[in-house]
Amino acid sequence: MVMRHLSWGICGFALLTLASCSSPPVVKKEEKRVEVKSKKEVFKKKRKPEEKVLQTYRGLASWYSIKTNRGRKTASGRLLTNSGRTTAHKTLPFGTRVRVTSLFNGKSEIVSITDRGPYVKGRVIDVTIGCAQRLGFYSRGITKVKVEVLSRGTWKYRKP
Secondary structure: OHHHHHHHHHHHHHHHHHHHHOOOOOOOOOOOOOOOOOHHHHHOOOOOOOOOOOEEEEEEEEEEOOOOOOOOEOOOOOEOOOOOOEEEOOOOOOOOEEEEEEOOOOOEEEEEEEEOOOOOOOEEEEEEHHHHHHHOOOOOOEEEEEEEEEEOOOOOOOOO
């Protein structure tokens, strides 16, 4: 009985060995070169060409809204919306485009100067409440930012 099982085992092993030695016939096909992109290249966002930075400020930023602005008009005469991409700065001309980058998380947004302020010592810029949410500091109220001036504005004050 043991011999019978042993002979079957040897036959099975021999068949497996022979089967592994043989290979299917090789058929050559035209090789196609496929470019493999890295993960960085696949997920890389297409960015616009970098804009020239005219001036850089660093400091604290805070947010404001229609309620805290005491109305819907800004110092330039433009309407203020909570979700708008507008901001307040003490000295930059109205219409100046700036990139505000949160140093806490690296998020940035390009906004336009349409108002005056902030009037709290140490603060560089006030952004709208919607912009603060997009930059990720709405719940904290203030954050450290880098403000890069991209273009100077030429808007005038509103006529009374």
